[in-house]
Amino acid sequence: MDRRNVLKAIAGAAAMSAAPLRATIAAPPRRNVLLLISDDQGLDAGCFGVDIKTPRIDRLAREGTRFSQGYATVSSCSPSRASIYTGLYTHQNGMYGLEHDVHHQSLLPGIETLPAMLRRAGYATALVGKKHVGPDVAFPYEAELVPERGGIRDVHELSVAAASFIRSNDDRPFFVTIGYSDPHRAAVDYGNDRVWPDVKPVRYDPGRVPIPSHLPDLPAVRQDLAAYYESVSRLDSGIGMLLDDLAAMGRADDTLVIFLSDNGRPFPGAKTNLYDPGLHLPLIVRAPGMGASVNDAMVSWVDIAPTILAWAGAEGPDYELSGQSLLPLLGKSGDAARDAVFASHDFHEINQYYPMRAIRTRDHSYILNLAHPLDYPIAGDVAGSPSWRAIVADPSIRLGRRTQASYLKRPAEELYDLRRDPNELTNVANDPGYASVRAQLAERLRARRAATRDPWLAGQTDPYSHVGKSE
Template identity: 25%
Template structure:
C-alpha cells in the first residue's frame, strides 16, 4: 500500500471519527429551560401542601424529581440572583447587600457567557437584579421578548422565564377576591391569627396558583414545539415566601425553595444516581450549586472560582453535608447574619444581636400582616413566639427542622444539643474563612479599599483584610459577654479599622455599663480615621453617654449623614444611628430634613435608601420640651 492510499484511509477514519464525535456532541447537548417564580417557598401540591393548587408543577414533578432541601443561599432577590449568575457566594464578592453594585474580578464570567462560548443561545425573560456589574455581553437577549424560539435553526438553547406574580408586592395589593378558603389556611406559629394575616396568606396561595398556570404555559409551548424530549427543565423559586419573617431572613422559611427537575430519557446519562420519575431527593443543594450544575449538564467543566458543587451532569461532585445562608443590609437597614444547615438542624449566628429582627423597612411595612403584627405587639396583645420578631436577637439560634417546622423553639441553650451547636458553629466559621467573607468589613470600606476595582481581591489580601483577627473581634463583640469588655476597649486602638469597628460595635451591643467603662476610648474614636468607626462610636455614646456625649455623638452622626459628601454607605450608617437616638436628635432634626435625598451619580437601584431614612426620622415626634437649635 502506498503512502497516498494510507493517508486517504487515515483521513477517512479521522473524518468518520469526527462525525461520530459531532453526533455524540450533538446528542450530549440538551436544551435547558429554567422557569423561576418569585418569593415563594415549597408551598406546592407536589411537596405535600394540600392547601396549594398547583397542577402544572405537580405534573412536572410526577415526570421528574423534586429536591426536598434546596436553599436559595440568600433570602432576598438581588443577592440570591447574584449567587445564581456567578456560582459564588456574594459574601466573598462584596455583593451581599440588598442592593449594591460591585465589580467582578478579571477572568470571572457569568454562567451564560460560558454557555454562549460553547455555542448555546442564551435568553433571559427578563429580571436580572444582580449586585455585580456584567463583565461584557452576558445574554443573547435579556428582555420581556427574550425567547428560545429566536435562536438559529438547530442551535441548542438555555432559556430563563421569570414569573413575578407571586412576588411580595402581589400578595398585598387590594382589592383581591380570594379563591383559597380563609378558614383553611395554615398560620405559622410566629404570626398572629387575624383576618389580615389570613387574607395575606390566602392571597399568597392564590398567586401561587396563578404562577403555576404560567409555568404550565411555558411547558405547553415547549411541548407544542416538539422540544420536550430534548430539553432539561428546572422549576424553582428565587427565595422563600414574601411574607414577613420569611423573605429577608436566613431561616429555612426564608431560604428553602422548591426545585423540580425533569430530565428526558435521551439525557438520563446526565442525571444523578438517585434520579427517578416521581422521585424525591434529600440531597442538600443551593443556588451556589446551580451554575456549576448547569455547566456540567452542558459538558463544560465548572471553573475553579465557582464555589458550589454540580449535583448532576458530566462533572457531578459529591453531595455537600451543609448549605449556607446569609443576611446583610436589607435596603436601608444594616444587619449581619450567617446561617448553616445540615439535613436536620439549622444554626444561625447573629453578629448584630442588638438590632431587632423586624427593623423598620419601608417596603416590608406595606404588607398588612406586618402592620397588624407590629400594632398588636406595641399594644401588648401578643405572646411568644409571636413577640420574637419585634425584639432583639440572641447571638446564636439552633432549630430542629424535623420537630419545629416554624423555627420558633431555639435550642441553643439546650444541654442535649450542645454537640450539634458546637459542630455547626465550627462549620459556619470555617466557611467564612474559606470563602473570605467580606461582610465583616463596613460596607463603605468594601468600596473604599477596592477603589473602583473588585472587592473580591481585597478579600484575598490577607494583610489588607486579616479576616481571622477581624472575625475574632466580631465574635467577641456579638457574644454580649461582660468578661469581654477590656478586650473590646483594647480593640479600639487596633491598627485595623475593621477590628476597631467591631470593638466599638461590641461596646454598643453590651450596653450602658460597657459604654461607661470605655467612654474615654469611644470619645477618642469620634475622630477615628474610619468614618464607619466614628458612626458606631457615636451611636454608642449617643445611646448610653452623658449629655455632653450625646451632643457630640449627634453632631458627629449628622456631620457624616450627607451622602454627597461622605458617600452613600457612610450616610446610611450615620442616619441609622441618628434614627436610633429618637428624641435626642431634636437639635439637628430640622437640618436632617434638609439633607440631599438623591445623588444622581448613584446606581438607580440605590437611590431611595437615604430618602427613606430621612423620612423615618421626620415621622418621629420631637417632644415639646426639647429645644431646637438657635
C-alpha cells in the same frame, strides 16, 4: 394571534426545521437549558404538601426530580439570584444586597455568570422577564425580552417571548432564563387586580387558606395569604404555557428544566430570614432520560450553576465554585453525604445592614448574628404589608408562636434542635446539653467561611469574633 394559533405556528416551524434532518441523518442530542425562577415563593405548591392549586408545577415534579430539601443561600432577591448565576455565596460574589435603585449592589469584577460562560460555549442566551442583578456587563444575554426592570406578571407574554427566541435560534443549543414576577408583592394586591391573557384566575377563600407556622391567624393575614396564593396559581399557569410551548417545538426531550424560587414568601418570619421559611424553597429538575423521584439530599442554590455547566459540558471559571452538580442525584432518592447547607446574608435594602451566617443540618440549625446589637430590619414590602401592620398593631401578637420582641432583637448565636423544635422557637445555644453540637456546628461554619474567604470573618471587621468559640 391567540394562544392556540401561536402554538400551531411554533409546532409548524419546529416540524419544518426538523424535516431536512430526518431525510439525512439524525442530529446529535441537544443540551438545552430552561431556568425558571419564581419571585418570593415559599415552599408553596401542591407537590410540596400545601393545599393550593398548582397542577403544572405538580406535573413537572411528577416528571422530574423534586428536591424536598432544597435551600437558597440567602432569602433576598438580588443576592439569591446572584448565587444561582455564579455558584458562589453572596459574600463571595459581592452582591451583598439589592441591585436596583439606591441599593446599587453588584457583582465584584472578575466574577463569571451562567449567561457569560454558556454564551462562550456557543449557546443562544436570553433572559425573559425579571433581571434584578448587576452589573449589566456581567450578564451578557444576547437578548433581554420583556425587560421591565422589575419584571411583569403577564405570564402569557413571557411564554410567547421565550418560545419565539428558542424558535429563532434553532441552529444552537439555548440557555433561556425566565424571571417571573409572581408571587412577589405588587403595588396593588399581588397584581390580582386585573385579568391576565390566557389565565383563569384561581381565587382563594381567606377563611380556608393554609396558614404557615410562622404567621398568626388574623383576618388581615388570611386576606394577604389568599392574594399571595392566587399569584402562585397564576405563576403555575405561566409555567404550564411554557412547558406546552417547549413540547410543541419538539424541545422537551433535549432540555434540562430547572424550577426554583429566589427566596421565601414575602411575609414576616420568611423573606430575609435564615430560618426555614426563608430558605427552604421549591426545587424541581427535569432532565431528559432521567426517571422521576423525590430526593431528600440537602442541596443549595450554589449547586445550580455547577449543574447547568455540567449538563452543557461548558467550561466554568478559573476559580472554584462553592456548589456541586445535582446531575448525579437526578432520578434518585437521596445522598447521605449531602448533609448540610450554608447561608449568608449581609443586606436586603441598603439601610438594612444585618449580616448573618448559618449552617443547617437535618437535625440542627445554627445561626450567627454578626451585628446582633442592632434591631432586626424589616424589608420594605413586608413592613408595608397588611400582615405586618396587623401584627405590630398589638405587641402581644406573636408571629406564629414567636414573640415580636424575640423576632426584632436577636442574640449573637441561635441554635435549634430541629427534631424537637422544627419551628425554631427554643434557642438552645447556651444550653450545656447542646455544648458539643454548638461547638461542632460553629467550627463547620467557621471553616466554610474561611474556605470561601468571607470578608466578615476577618478580625478587624468582626467585632464578635469570639462567638462560636469556647470561652
